[in-house]
Amino acid sequence: MTRDAAHAPADAGFSRRSFLKASGAMIVTFASAGVLDRAGGVFAQGFNGTGSPQLDSWIAIAADGTVTACTGKCELGQGLYTAQLQLVAEELCVPFDRVRLIQCDTALTPDQGTTSGQQSHPVNFNRTNLALAAATAREALVRLASARLGVAVADLEAIGGAVRVKASPPRSVSYGELIGGRRFELQLDPKAARRHPREWTVLGTSVPRVDMRAMVTGQFEFVHNVRVPGMLHGRVVRPPSPGATLVNADESSVRNMPGFVKLVVRNNFVGVVAEKPWQAIQIAEKLRVAWAPGPRLSPQRDAYQDIRKAPSTDTLLVDSGDVDRTLASAATVLRATYHHPYQMHGSIGTSCAVADVQGDKATLWSATQSVYPTRNTTAAILGIPPANVRVIFTRGAGCYGINGADTVTYDAAVLSQAVGKPVRVQLSRKDEMAWENFGNLFVIDQRAGLDANGTIVAWDYEAWSAAKGGRPGYNTPGNVVTGTLLGFNPAPFNPRTPAPPPSSPLNNNLNTAPSYITGRAGGAQNGAGLVRSERVLTHRVRSPFFTGPLRAPERLQNTFAHECFMDEIAAHVRADPVEYRLRHLNHARLSGAIRAAARAAGWETRPSPTPASSAAGVVSGRGIACVCYEGDNGYVAMVAEVDVDRETGRVHVTRLVVAQDCGPISNPDGMRNQIEGGALQGMSRAFGEMVTWDEEKVTSIDWRTYRSLPVGFAVPRIETVLIDQPDEPACGTGECSITVVAAAIGNAIFDAAGVRIREVPFTPERVKAALTSRT
Amino acid sequence: MASITLTVNGRSRTVDVDPATPLLFVLSDDLELRGPKFGCGLGQCGSCTVLSNGQAIRSCITPVGSVGTAAITTLEGLGTPENPHPIQQAFIDEQAAQCGFCLSGVILTAKAFLDRNPRATDAEIQQALSGVLCRCFANVRMLEAIRRYAEQGVRA
Numbered sequence: 001m002t003r004d005a006a007h008a009p010a011d012a013g014f015s016r017r018s019f020l021k022a023s024g025a026m027i028v029t030f031a032s033a034g035v036l037d038r039a040g041g042v043f044a045q046g047f048n049g050t051g052s053p054q055l056d057s058w059i060a061i062a063a064d065g066t067v068t069a070c071t072g073k074c075e076l077g078q079g080l081y082t083a084q085l086q087l088v089a090e091e092l093c094v095p096f097d098r099v100r101l102i103q104c105d106t107a108l109t110p111d112q113g114t115t116s117g118q119q120s121h122p123v124n125f126n127r128t129n130l131a132l133a134a135a136t137a138r139e140a141l142v143r144l145a146s147a148r149l150g151v152a153v154a155d156l157e158a159i160g161g162a163v164r165v166k167a168s169p170p171r172s173v174s175y176g177e178l179i180g181g182r183r184f185e186l187q188l189d190p191k192a193a194r195r196h197p198r199e200w201t202v203l204g205t206s207v208p209r210v211d212m213r214a215m216v217t218g219q220f221e222f223v224h225n226v227r228v229p230g231m232l233h234g235r236v237v238r239p240p241s242p243g244a245t246l247v248n249a250d251e252s253s254v255r256n257m258p259g260f261v262k263l264v265v266r267n268n269f270v271g272v273v274a275e276k277p278w279q280a281i282q283i284a285e286k287l288r289v290a291w292a293p294g295p296r297l298s299p300q301r302d303a304y305q306d307i308r309k310a311p312s313t314d315t316l317l318v319d320s321g322d323v324d325r326t327l328a329s330a331a332t333v334l335r336a337t338y339h340h341p342y343q344m345h346g347s348i349g350t351s352c353a354v355a356d357v358q359g360d361k362a363t364l365w366s367a368t369q370s371v372y373p374t375r376n377t378t379a380a381i382l383g384i385p386p387a388n389v390r391v392i393f394t395r396g397a398g399c400y401g402i403n404g405a406d407t408v409t410y411d412a413a414v415l416s417q418a419v420g421k422p423v424r425v426q427l428s429r430k431d432e433m434a435w436e437n438f439g440n441l442f443v444i445d446q447r448a449g450l451d452a453n454g455t456i457v458a459w460d461y462e463a464w465s466a467a468k469g470g471r472p473g474y475n476t477p478g479n480v481v482t483g484t485l486l487g488f489n490p491a492p493f494n495p496r497t498p499a500p501p502p503s504s505p506l507n508n509n510l511n512t513a514p515s516y517i518t519g520r521a522g523g524a525q526n527g528a529g530l531v532r533s534e535r536v537l538t539h540r541v542r543s544p545f546f547t548g549p550l551r552a553p554e555r556l557q558n559t560f561a562h563e564c565f566m567d568e569i570a571a572h573v574r575a576d577p578v579e580y581r582l583r584h585l586n587h588a589r590l591s592g593a594i595r596a597a598a599r600a601a602g603w604e605t606r607p608s609p610t611p612a613s614s615a616a617g618v619v620s621g622r623g624i625a626c627v628c629y630e631g632d633n634g635y636v637a638m639v640a641e642v643d644v645d646r647e648t649g650r651v652h653v654t655r656l657v658v659a660q661d662c663g664p665i666s667n668p669d670g671m672r673n674q675i676e677g678g679a680l681q682g683m684s685r686a687f688g689e690m691v692t693w694d695e696e697k698v699t700s701i702d703w704r705t706y707r708s709l710p711v712g713f714a715v716p717r718i719e720t721v722l723i724d725q726p727d728e729p730a731c732g733t734g735e736c737s738i739t740v741v742a743a744a745i746g747n748a749i750f751d752a753a754g755v756r757i758r759e760v761p762f763t764p765e766r767v768k769a770a771l772t773s774r775t
Numbered sequence: 776m777a778s779i780t781l782t783v784n785g786r787s788r789t790v791d792v793d794p795a796t797p798l799l800f801v802l803s804d805d806l807e808l809r810g811p812k813f814g815c816g817l818g819q820c821g822s823c824t825v826l827s828n829g830q831a832i833r834s835c836i837t838p839v840g841s842v843g844t845a846a847i848t849t850l851e852g853l854g855t856p857e858n859p860h861p862i863q864q865a866f867i868d869e870q871a872a873q874c875g876f877c878l879s880g881v882i883l884t885a886k887a888f889l890d891r892n893p894r895a896t897d898a899e900i901q902q903a904l905s906g907v908l909c910r911c912f913a914n915v916r917m918l919e920a921i922r923r924y925a926e927q928g929v930r931a
Contacts, residue, residue: 077874077911208870215875216866217859218810218850222876225809233804258776258793277804278796348814348822348910349876397814398874398911429815669870673913677873680912703819703908711881712904715914 047372047386048474049113051129055140055186057110058133059092063180065161067092067099071130072112073120074104074369075211077398078734079670080120082209086666087125090203091134091195092141093158094175104371104393114370114471116401116549118633118732125666125730127194135192137184144178197664197726206669223394224352224426226365231354232261233277234415234425235284237270238435238481241697242544243294246270253288263287264418269485271415273423281428296695297544304339304443307464312539314499317512318521319535326458326533330449336568337445338561339759342438342466342543342691345550346706349397351404352426355412360384362416366409367396370471374406377477378413381486400681402437402471402480402548410482433706434698435481437548438691440465444561449533454573456584458533459517463561465554466543468493481546493542508631511555511739512536514562515628516584528587528628545691545698551681552735555629556742560760563625563743567608568756574607577624577747589661589725590628593637596659596721597624601639608751618643620654623747625740629731635661635723636736638679640744641716644753649768651749653683653716656741661723662731668722675720675737682741683716684709688761779839783808784852794840799823801839802849810850811879814908821880821907825849831887850879853886862886862924869920873911880907885921893928900925 051072052058060068069088075081081101089096102108104115112129124130138158145163146153149171156163164172197204214220239246249270251263259279264271270289274280298306327333354365362382368374371391379386396405404427416423442465449458469479469490477483478490504522506513513519517534519527527534552559570580578598585591597603601622610621621644626637641655656679665671688707692700700706742760750756755770780789783806790805797816802808802825814822816835823835826848854860859867862882872878881904888903889895895903900921909917 077872077876079873208867209872211875212867212870212872213856213859215872216850216863216878216882217854217856218808218852218879219856220875221809222812224812225803225807227807276792276796276800278793278800346910347876348820348874348908349812350814395874397812397876400910426813429817429819673870673873673916676915677912680914681910684912702817703815708908708910709912710905711877711907711909711914711917712901713914714901715918718915 047111049111049372051112052110053187055133055136055184055188058130059137059184061175061179063176065094065098065174065176065180067094068102069099069130069134070102070109071124072104072110073115073124074393075395076115076369078674079209079667080115081211082207083666083670084124084130085210086203086207087131088134090200091131092138094161096202096207098161106371106375106389106391111372114373116369118629118735121666121730121732122633127190131194132188132190132192135194136186136189139189139192140184140186141175141178145173148173148178203666204664206667209670221394222349223354223365223367223396224349226354226394226424228354228356228422231422231424232273232275232419233280234271234273234412234423235280236411236425236427236431237272237284237287237289238431239268239291239294241294242297244291245294247290247292250288254283254286257283257286259283262419264415266414267485267487269414269482271411273415273419277426293696297693299695300693303441307441307443307466307541310541311495312464312541313494313496315538315540316499316502317536317538318506318517318519319502320520320533322533323458323460323535327447327449327460330457331452332450332572333447334450334569334572335445335447336565336758337443338564340442340557340560341760342441342545342547343550343685343689344433344436344438344691344700344706345400345403346433346689346708347397347399347403350427350429350432351396351408352424353405353409353412354422354424355409355416356422357382357413357417358420360388362389362413364389364391364409364413365394366391367394367399367405368409369399369402369405373472373474374409376474377472377483378410380475381410381477381483382413382417400551401553404432404436406472407435407480407482410477410480410486414482414486430701433701435546437469437480437546439550440467440547440554440557441543442557444558446561446565448565448569450569450573454575456516456531456569459514459531461512461514461536463512463558464539464541465557466541467547468543469546470548479546479548499537508628511558511562511627511630512538514566515587515590515626516566526631528590529584530586531584552739555627555735556739559625559627559739560742560746563627563740564746564756564758567623567747567750571608571750576605576607578603579605581624581626587628589635590626593635593659593661593723594624594626596723597637597639597657600659600719600721601657603639608747609754610751613752613754616646618645619752621748621750621752623744623749623751625743625747627739629736629739634731634733634736636740638737638740638744640741640748642745642748642752644749644767646753646771649764649766649771651687651745651762651767652714653745655717655719656744657719657721658737659721659723660733660736661725662733662736663728664726664730665722665724666730671722671733672720674734676718678734678737679718679741680709680715682738683745685738686742686745686760686762688763690761777840781839781842781847782844783847784849792839794838796839797835798825798837798839798842798847799834802834808849808851810852812876814877820877821884822877824880824883826883826887829887829890831884850882853882861927862921865920865923866917869916869923871913871916871920873913877907877909881909881917885924889921889925889928893925895925897922
């Protein structure tokens with residue numbers, strides 16, 4: 001990579017001004033050349049998240065050879081912007097610094113639905129969408145060169161933004177000369193050949209993040225920094241508790257305050273608009289609002305019991321039909337129950353959006369992960385056609401799933417519509433935390449039957465989880481708080497008991513099934529393991545709180561239960577946890593990740609707990625956990641090493657070794673960054689994070705009441721083993737490591753101290769209580 | 776409302792605001808600076824951190840009327856993309872961020888601490904950052920970048 005590439009324009013595509021300039025320039029370029037008419041939106045695409053079949057929707061090449069690519073998958077802090085630049089440069093054979101990328105703007109980019117972390121890489125880096133567009137374009141350029149030069153395609157090669165004659169490299173023609181400023185007028189070609197990872201020169205290398213320089217020097221424009229002329233500032237006033245309804249909001253209580261512009265009331269939505277942000281905050285605090293209370297919340301201490309009794313939607317993912325029989329005849333039956341609390345995304349920056357609604361047209365600057373769905377749902381809220389709404393993705397703080405980005409976009413839109421001027425809204429810390437879509441609470445019962453040799457012969461999983469709402473998608477604004485306050489309903493809850501027979505084949509997208517079963521459903525076998533007597537049954541109940549995807553959604557909770565339980569079984573039969581896992585697996589890549597992690601960690605083969613686990617003072621141990629993420633979207637194993645202080649119950653994680661296989665590696669340093677961040681975020685979730693509530697309301701509303709590990713905590717040594725698989729499809733990477741952290745640490749605690757912690761978070765009190773009850 | 780003159784990133788700036796307004800809002804709205812961010816408004820996370828005469832303060836809980844003649848430095852006042860401050864360069868070299876929203880807290884808290892304690896141990900650096908949050912948990916790289924900067928400072 002050239003120095004210029006490393007320093008690729010720090011603000012290109014990042015500052016709103018330069019962004020508008022850049023995209024404006026592109027429109028001009030396209031329009032003047034008749035390449036694209038984007039005034040009416042991105043043409044020739046289905047508005048259903050599937051992108052566009054038209055090459056010109058993805059790639060444009062200007063006369064000077066500059067490549068502009070459009071993507072519907074956005075940078076969330078995970079490095080995808082840089083990785084997509086690498087992808088286009090690699091596949092098109094152009095220098096990295098000649099590629100520009102426009103991400104997620106409903107006026108400019110294809111509809112690729114939602115950028116949900118782990119699923120973006122497979123979508124854009126394999127044989128569809130952006131990768132296929134770039135490959136199609138390269139082949140088209142070679143064909144154009146063939147005609148131009150009168151040389152057979154087979155005798156030409158694309159390199160450095162030009163096509164040259166292999167036997168006579170000086171004979172070449174640049175992309176700008178071949179297509180500059182004109183449309184390709186081609187469909188994506190499913191047969192277009194991707195460059196093989198073994199040929200890669202840009203992909204597969206650790207290209208530094210192009211946004212890093214602007215971020216560390218405070219120049220980067222987040223959505224929080226968007227300022228448009230005439231912009232006012234809004235503040236929402238949320239109800240005091242879930243289900244509370246508005247009785248009255250008294251404008252006279254604030255009408256004379258400095259900067260007051262308007263009180264906006266719509267159904268149960270209340271907000272104020274002021275000239276300046278501090279004024280809006282003051283006004284919102286002073287506003288007299290009367291609310292009728294919502295239903296009392298069931299106490300938190302009963303949540304894990306209540307969920308078992310609630311009406312539920314039941315689903316059987318796997319049922320071999322013989323589980324009860326096998327368990328009845330098994331030499332040993334083991335059982336355990338695992339509990340996982342609601343947790344939150346807890347973005348470091350509260351969510352923010354800017355809306356400019358003028359008549360029946362709207363422009364939104366939003367950190368939503370879903371520009372097209374947000375366009376449609378916001379249009380529904382505003383009562384205007386979706387085609388009249390432009391959503392421009394502008395980065396927010398890391399979201400890790402659906403934080404308040406969508407809901408605050410609705411807030412800003414409603415307030416802007418009410419005043420007819422641009423309005424910026426940034427949520428308060430409390431409003432962010434009390435009303436976001438939490439990660440689901442889970443209760444998981446596990447049962448396993450063992451034969452006389454200690455081999456697992458039956459696995460029976462039954463889980464209860466709580467949910468309400470989620471991503472709004474294209475038509476359910478009620479899935480987040482603002483939509484509900486405005487009168488839209490969350491997605492309906494339809495109890496269904498008993499569950500119908502499993503559908504085939506098993507979809508283990510949520511890692512509901514453990515890795516150790518065959519996963520037979522219908523005639524198909526889609527599991528990673530060998531246990532043939534198997535049942536996987538889930539009960540979904542209605543949550544009093546909004547829930548939604550939180551990094552490794554449900555996969556993390558399920559994997560905590562699966563991998564801890566596997567460890568319990570191994571310990572019961574005095575087997576080494578690594579060896580015992582491998583014995584029950586039928587999956588080369590997962591087994592490969594386990595072996596790689598164990599090797600790198602210097603794993604000592606022996607059963608858990610360690611013989612020294614009864615010693616006084618501080619005891620040490622190691623544990624392992626693994627998963628086929630989403631069944632087939634990344635393979636990871638982690639070894640955790642911990643010290644446990646038997647006096648205090650404090651756990652100190654000293655080392656994490658992570659081996660991860662996500663197919664061909666796009667950017668090794670970016671992958672490491674994701675593995676490390678996921679590992680530590682997983683520690684924060686394992687040790688401290690838990691949503692709390694009383695009988696009225698959520699009480700975890702700031703960083704004192706919702707505990708996140710700080711930058712300065714005793715960070716363990718983290719070692720990553722990247723398993724490159726150049727001949728496999730690309731998987732995601734961002735959600736693998738976090739999925740196995742709680743289990744790996746829980747297993748290490750057991751190894752060290754002989755106590756099993758089956759409930760997250762692993763607070764010192766909980767660990768100490770377990771230690772006390774054992775002795 | 777009152778006319779208040781501040782020294783921000785070496786420039787004198789006069790604003791007409793309620794003196795109770797937190798400094799953060801003046802910096803990010805009236806002066807349109809992008810470095811300091813609203814994270815919590817409670818002084819709990821560090822995203823709003825600026826330097827006041829070299830000391831790291833939380834601008835979200837600092838009334839602008841209390842700033843007086845103190846020299847305020849924001850993240851963009853340290854260095855530029857073309858010419859970053861050594862601690863910023865260390866973060867670039869280590870690729871020590873993911874979303875980047877927390878960086879004012881991490882970089883400015885570390886800088887202020889190391890400028891006063893150039894021979895700080897790793898444990899002391901960690902202690903200094905025990906009130907700063909990064910929710911992407913880029914901690915490993917951040918601590919490495921800070922260590923790198925500290926070593927440069929000691930050598931220099």
